[in-house]
Amino acid sequence: MTNLIYTDQLSKHYQVGSQEVHALNDISISIGRGEFVAIMGASGSGKSTLMNQIGCLDTPTSGTYRLNGVDVSNLTSDALAELRNRDIGFCFQSYNLLARATALANVEVPLIYAGIDRPQRHARAAEVLAEVGLADRVHHLPSQLSGGQQQRVAIARALVNKPQLILADEPTGTLDSRTGQEIMALFGRLNDAGITVILVTHDQSVAGFARRVLSLKDGYMVDDRPQEGAKLVTDRPIRFRPVQA
Numbered sequence: 001m002t003n004l005i006y007t008d009q010l011s012k013h014y015q016v017g018s019q020e021v022h023a024l025n026d027i028s029i030s031i032g033r034g035e036f037v038a039i040m041g042a043s044g045s046g047k048s049t050l051m052n053q054i055g056c057l058d059t060p061t062s063g064t065y066r067l068n069g070v071d072v073s074n075l076t077s078d079a080l081a082e083l084r085n086r087d088i089g090f091c092f093q094s095y096n097l098l099a100r101a102t103a104l105a106n107v108e109v110p111l112i113y114a115g116i117d118r119p120q121r122h123a124r125a126a127e128v129l130a131e132v133g134l135a136d137r138v139h140h141l142p143s144q145l146s147g148g149q150q151q152r153v154a155i156a157r158a159l160v161n162k163p164q165l166i167l168a169d170e171p172t173g174t175l176d177s178r179t180g181q182e183i184m185a186l187f188g189r190l191n192d193a194g195i196t197v198i199l200v201t202h203d204q205s206v207a208g209f210a211r212r213v214l215s216l217k218d219g220y221m222v223d224d225r226p227q228e229g230a231k232l233v234t235d236r237p238i239r240f241r242p243v244q245a
Contacts, residue, residue, distance in 0.1 A: 005031040010063035023049040036191040038210035046219040089158025093173040148179035168199040
């Protein structure tokens with residue numbers, strides 16, 4: 001298995017007034033293509049900060065981060081934005097959907113930034129919405145969708161550019177347990193299709209879907225272990241395949 005993500009002594013420190021906050025300290029990890037990894041820890045452990053580093057949303061104070069073999073610290077802000085749009089799909093607890101846009105229009109947003117023409121955008125967005133079980137909801141606004149359906153729209157938006165990596169930050173945090181399990185099963189099927197999935201969670205039942213668990217405490221990596229008993233996914237397979245660099 002080749003590495004998609006590699007960090008060496010990655011650290012992130014913030015200055016808050018006169019106090020220096022050590023959010024991450026000397027994090028060294030390798031994550032291969034096609035892995036399903038959960039990052040766990042209590043509030044303030046550094047898990048969201050690590051997610052932001054992996055997603056190229058923030059830069060480290062020190063250390064090395066390579067994505068697909070590229071040292072991202074040497075990239076310009078425009079190059080980082082292009083990399084994020086091309087290679088990484090993001091899913092957030094609050095969905096971050098455009099309130100006045102339909103499900104189809106929300107999913108099309110990354111394609112607009114990628115310069116894809118309108119007919120292709122429509123076709124691709126509709127295809128991915130169908131893949132996540134929303135073929136009959138393409139023209140609905142977020143306010144007309146349940147929480148689980150809104151998260152599926154967010155997942156479709158994350159998928160539409162065929163990324164190699166999906167990053168999900170507490171993706172079931174606002175959902176009831178049954179809907180949360182359905183969303184996690186969907187992530188499992190995406191992983192089965194070859195997409196690398198990394199999720200941040202404090203919920204052990206959510207982390208139970210991952211095949212590897214990284215645990216953080218006070219900005220330090222305290223555990224990195226495989227999870228042999230990851231929950232099985234029995235629903236229909238996803239036909240989606242990521243673009244390989």
